[in-house]
Amino acid sequence: MIRVLIVDDSAFMRNALKSMISDDPEIEIAGTARDGIEAIEKVKELKPDVVTLDVEMPRMDGIEALRIIMRENPVPVIMVSSLTTEGAKITLDALDIGAVDFIPKNLSELAVDIFRIKEILIQKIKAVGKNSLKQRVIKPGTEVKREPVTTVCTYHNRIHVVAIGASTGGPKALQNIVSRLPEGFPVPILVAQHMPPSFTGPFAERLNQISPLKVKEAEDGEPIKGGTVYIAPGKGHMGVMRKKITETLIKIDTNMNEYLYKPSVDALMLSVAEVYSGHVLGVILTGLGNDGERGMREIKNRGGRVIAESKESCVVYGMPKAVIESGLADRVVPLNEIPGEIINLV
Numbered sequence: 001m002i003r004v005l006i007v008d009d010s011a012f013m014r015n016a017l018k019s020m021i022s023d024d025p026e027i028e029i030a031g032t033a034r035d036g037i038e039a040i041e042k043v044k045e046l047k048p049d050v051v052t053l054d055v056e057m058p059r060m061d062g063i064e065a066l067r068i069i070m071r072e073n074p075v076p077v078i079m080v081s082s083l084t085t086e087g088a089k090i091t092l093d094a095l096d097i098g099a100v101d102f103i104p105k106n107l108s109e110l111a112v113d114i115f116r117i118k119e120i121l122i123q124k125i126k127a128v129g130k131n132s133l134k135q136r137v138i139k140p141g142t143e144v145k146r147e148p149v150t151t152v153c154t155y156h157n158r159i160h161v162v163a164i165g166a167s168t169g170g171p172k173a174l175q176n177i178v179s180r181l182p183e184g185f186p187v188p189i190l191v192a193q194h195m196p197p198s199f200t201g202p203f204a205e206r207l208n209q210i211s212p213l214k215v216k217e218a219e220d221g222e223p224i225k226g227g228t229v230y231i232a233p234g235k236g237h238m239g240v241m242r243k244k245i246t247e248t249l250i251k252i253d254t255n256m257n258e259y260l261y262k263p264s265v266d267a268l269m270l271s272v273a274e275v276y277s278g279h280v281l282g283v284i285l286t287g288l289g290n291d292g293e294r295g296m297r298e299i300k301n302r303g304g305r306v307i308a309e310s311k312e313s314c315v316v317y318g319m320p321k322a323v324i325e326s327g328l329a330d331r332v333v334p335l336n337e338i339p340g341e342i343i344n345l346v
Helices: 010-020 036-046 064-070 087-097 107-112 114-137 170-178 199-208 264-273 293-301 320-327 333-346
Strands: 002-007 025-031 048-056 077-079 100-103 163-166 189-193 214-216 228-231 238-242 248-254 280-282 305-309 331-333
Touching: 002 010, 002 036, 002 114, 010 025, 025 036, 025 114, 036 048, 036 064, 036 114, 048 064, 048 114, 064 077, 064 087, 077 087, 077 114, 087 199, 087 264, 100 114, 107 238, 163 170, 163 264, 163 293, 170 189, 170 199, 170 333, 189 238, 189 264, 199 214, 199 228, 228 293, 238 264, 248 264, 264 280, 264 293, 280 293, 280 320, 280 333, 293 320, 305 320, 305 333, 331 333
Parallel strands: 002 025, 002 048, 048 077, 077 100, 163 189, 163 280, 189 228, 214 228, 280 305, 305 331
Antiparallel strands: 238 248
């Protein structure tokens, strides 16, 4: 059983979250708390596997509570955040401090799309909760086995674009990567990170502050330039289109409903595989589910290369696992080795 502590000053939200997740046979409600002070006490007392933590609360807010929890009793924390721009910035702060993911606190959306929100919330709790349970039974100092590379890279085409896909745990992983790529990096980098529309702009700004490269939220129709990192906007799916032999443009499609998550990793990978055929480096990072597997298969089929994050550094070993087990990865490495692998392959 995955034991969950729900922290929110709103009785309505506490009850809504409880009713959404308590029906699942693998999840147990360990308890509830109304503010940050109570949350710190109950984390220490109840030792939950996962905490859902509201941001805005009386006495002590979620950010300060998170800092103390991460310092004194580290546990996977999923933030409950408003979808405003300010809410996005605060949530990104929380991810920096140690939260593993977030869910939107949008009451109107909760009312009209409760089944989809319920499904995603349960998936996230199970993913981070099971990882937490596994870590508890691993003794300190135990050697972690490296994932084997399932294919041998036989292609030697020059890389013209790097495409990166990520979900849960992705914001921190992407900070680790883009901050370590050198100034003058020769090719464009396109990123699909599962995020709501109000989050992707602030996230791009934050990455831009720590990266030697220019990082921006992608705009429909803008030319793609080397040495720039383009973050897919949360309002749709990012792809590319060829305007001339020497010019490629960003394409943002807001009408594609076949993909569960926005922005879709598969949509990005399938598009770059077609336009940059044989000259794509695809990178799949930590995340829930299998988004990206179809796209990585197409990249490989057309002669491109694939890097997958290994299990040992993933917050959630879902998306990389799907790619690795399908035999699509040329390199399987922990997060801290991915920047070097990208530089070597480009």
